[in-house]
Amino acid sequence: MKTSEPLVFAATSDLAGITRGKAFPLSKLDSRMKKGVGWTPTNVMITCFEHIADGPFGALGDLLLKPDAETLVELNLGEKAPVERFALGDITDLHGAPWDCCTRSILKEALARLKRVGGVDLLGAFEHEFQFHGAVPAGPQGYTLNGFSQRRAFGESLMAALEQGGLETDTFMKEYGENQYEVTNGPATGVRVADDAVILREVTRMTARYHSESVTFTPIRDTAGVGNGVHIHMSFTSADGTPATWDSDGPSGMSNVTAPFIAGILKYLDSIIALTAPSAVSYLRLTPHRWSAAFNNLGFRDREASVRICPVTSDDPEKIARQYNFEYRAADAAASPHLALAAIIHAGCQGIEENLPAPAVTQEDLSELPAAELAERGYVRLPETLEEALARFEENKTVCDWFPEQFASVYVSHKRGELSVVQDMDEAERCAAYEAVY
Numbered sequence: 178m179k180t181s182e183p184l185v186f187a188a189t190s191d192l193a194g195i196t197r198g199k200a201f202p203l204s205k206l207d208s209r210m211k212k213g214v215g216w217t218p219t220n221v222m223i224t225c226f227e228h229i230a231d232g233p234f235g236a237l238g239d240l241l242l243k244p245d246a247e248t249l250v251e252l253n254l255g256e257k258a259p260v261e262r263f264a265l266g267d268i269t270d271l272h273g274a275p276w277d278c279c280t281r282s283i284l285k286e287a288l289a290r291l292k293r294v295g296g297v298d299l300l301g302a303f304e305h306e307f308q309f310h311g312a313v314p315a316g317p318q319g320y321t322l323n324g325f326s327q328r329r330a331f332g333e334s335l336m337a338a339l340e341q342g343g344l345e346t347d348t349f350m351k352e353y354g355e356n357q358y359e360v361t362n363g364p365a366t367g368v369r370v371a372d373d374a375v376i377l378r379e380v381t382r383m384t385a386r387y388h389s390e391s392v393t394f395t396p397i398r399d400t401a402g403v404g405n406g407v408h409i410h411m412s413f414t415s416a417d418g419t420p421a422t423w424d425s426d427g428p429s430g431m432s433n434v435t436a437p438f439i440a441g442i443l444k445y446l447d448s449i450i451a452l453t454a455p456s457a458v459s460y461l462r463l464t465p466h467r468w469s470a471a472f473n474n475l476g477f478r479d480r481e482a483s484v485r486i487c488p489v490t491s492d493d494p495e496k497i498a499r500q501y502n503f504e505y506r507a508a509d510a511a512a513s514p515h516l517a518l519a520a521i522i523h524a525g526c527q528g529i530e531e532n533l534p535a536p537a538v539t540q541e542d543l544s545e546l547p548a549a550e551l552a553e554r555g556y557v558r559l560p561e562t563l564e565e566a567l568a569r570f571e572e573n574k575t576v577c578d579w580f581p582e583q584f585a586s587v588y589v590s591h592k593r594g595e596l597s598v599v600q601d602m603d604e605a606e607r608c609a610a611y612e613a614v615y
Contacts, residue, residue, distance in 0.1 A: 186263035187214050187244040190280050190375045190513040192591045193225035194455070194615070196263075198242060203262060206246065213241030216268055221278045222591055225456075225511070225614045230594020232587060240276055241269050248372050250342040252380060254334065254387040261383055265372050277581035278588075280515035281368065287522040287579075288367050294529045295434045297413035297421045299522065302347075302364045303374035303514055304504070306405040307381060307394045309356040324351030328358065335360065335384045342376045354403035364410070374407075374514035394510035395615040396459045398608055404462030406469055407509050409518060410487065412502040413438075423501035425494060428535040429477055429486055430501055436535035439475055439484055439503060441528015442521055443536050446473040446483055446507065447559055448573040449520040451566035455592060456511035457599050458611050460562050463507060465544035470507040472556050474539045482539060483507045483559070507559065510615055523579040567592055 185206060188198035199214045218240055222232035244264035252261040268279035275282035291299060309328070318324040325332070332349040339346050345363030352359045360381065365373050378394060385392045397404035412422040413434055424432040431439065442449075454463060465471045468480045476482025489500040508517050543556055551557070560566035567589055570576060577585040599607045 183260070183262065185244070185249070187242050187266050188263050188375075189216075189242060189266060189268055190371075190515055191223070192221055192278070192280070192513065192516065192588055193223070193595070194511050194513045194516075195223075195225055196375060196379055197223070198263075198266075206244070206249075206264075210244055210246055213243035213266070213269065216240040216242040218276075218278075221587060222594065224591060224595040224598065226595060226598045226610065228594060228598050230591045230597075232590050233583070239271060241271060241273075242266050243269060247369075248343075248376070250376055250380070252338055252341050252383060254338060254384060258387050263379070265375060275581075277583040280513045280519070281371075283580060283584070284368055284371055284515040284519040284522075287519040287526070290526045291522050294526050295413070295438065297415055297434055298366060299370060299411060300364050300366055300414055301370040301409060301411040301502075301518075302362055303370070303377070304359065304361045304408040304410065305374070305377060305381075305394065305510065306352055306354075306357060306359045306407075307392045307510075308354060308398060308405060309358070309385070310391045310393065311356065313355055318351060318355075319353040320351055325349075331384065331388050331390065332358075334388065335381060338380045338384050339377060342380050344373050344376060352403075354405075357403065357405065364412075366414075368515070371514035371518045378510060393612045393615055395608070395612040396454070396456055396509040396511055397462045398612050400461050400604060400608070404467060404469060405509065406462070406506065407512070407514075407517075409505040409508055409521065410502050411505070411521075420498040420501070422503075423498045425497075429475075429538050430497075431486075431535055434529065435503070437528040437531070437533045438525035439528070440533035440536045441525045441531065442484055442505065443473045443475060444531075444533065445524040445527060445573070445576055447557055447566075448569045448576045449524055450507055450559055451563065451570040451592070452520040452588070453505070453508040453512050453517040454566070455563065456509070456611055456615075457563050457596060458607050459509050459511060460560065460566070461604070461608070462509065463559060463561075465542070471559055472543045472551070473559065474543060474556055475536045477538045477540075479539065480506070481542075486538070511611070520576075520579075523576075527575065527579070563592065563596060 183203040184200040218234040218238040244266040248265040268276040316323040347361040415421040470483035
């Protein structure tokens with residue numbers, strides 16, 4: 178007689194960047210991939226604080242959440258831990274058509290647009306920072322062997338767990354901040370780039386619980402300290418798989434696809450940041466001199482630029498072509514990876530369609546320049562609050578039209594519902610509220 182039936186959790190990364198879903202017996206995976214599990218439209222209005230924002234759905238409607246077996250994670254952390262099983266999936270209507278507010282489907286459409294207008298596929302990876310709760314261990318910490326060795330057991334468990342999750346492991350390091358660490362994974366292609374980011378966050382949390390610890394990916398815990406960023410690395414490959422991001426004759430090495438793509442990101446950055454840095458405390462981090470992003474600029478190895486051309490480690494043209502990539506730095510883990518990446522790709526595609534010229538590379542501290550000079554050179558200060566970011570998103574018809582018809586109004590309503598929960602909190606209370614969630 179059975180005493181236990183293995184379950185698998187069908188998951189979606191929702192508008193709040195929270196992984197939600199429903200479990201079913203593992204033995205039914207094949208059938209559930211075809212027919213899905215029931216899902217409710219109003220679930221999209223659940224904010225990160227478990228508050229249901231005002232929305233158009235109410236008690237009406239039915240959807241399906243269909244797990245993708247290629248994302249199935251079976252995680253065995255040790256003898257004392259249950260096997261964790263989950264798979265990411267797409268939300269559809271009852272006839273199988275993508276739902277307007279499914280973040281994974283939105284990303285798939287953005288990737289298809291990139292293929293149409295640029296003739297390339299996306300290769301990329303998300304780079305994450307997070308912090309442990311609890312007392313700070315003794316001794317020097319920032320980037321030190323001491324700080325690393327104090328969490329070596331966790332790091333080694335995490336690397337093994339990420340491999341079980343299907344990710345290519347890369348690095349684990351003690352970061353500068355209090356109890357702050359960074360974990361990176363190798364690049365993936367297409368929708369798997371964002372899938373890996375969701376898997377990494379959840380596996381990191383599971384690994385921490387196994388080690389009797391807890392972690393937070395919150396954008397910022399304390400304004401006196403550092404924040405936790407998400408840096409999204411991107412490059413392109415052509416139809417035959419060859420690198421298509423670098424051109425030795427292009428400005429700063431940008432190919433004829435890369436240059437207008439980055440220009441599009443910069444042009445529309447102030448209107449998409451509501452999707453990539455979508456919490457009330459995100460904007461406490463996005464300030465000058467925090468190694469984050471405050472202006473819509475391209476930097477060459479500049480960690481305060483919104484988009485940065487990353488260094489290469491070779492003089493060989495073939496190796497340079499494979500290594501050359503750029504990173505989007507105005508993001509954090511309050512965002513759904515699928516939605517953040519979709520917004521960036523759409524902005525880049527818009528730049529290709531508009532045939533925007535290659536952006537100039539900044540070499541100075543833009544926060545020290547007068548407003549008139551910034552405006553003359555096409556630089557804008559990014560929104561300084563989520564309220565301002567939402568307004569710029571909502572008012573930019575070009576940006577809203579990238580998404581399914583219902584999406585923009587639903588997203589804005591969701592986020593304003595989130596803001597209603599924290600509107601009367603002071604800065605410290607807001608930071609604590611988001612820390613508890615992420």
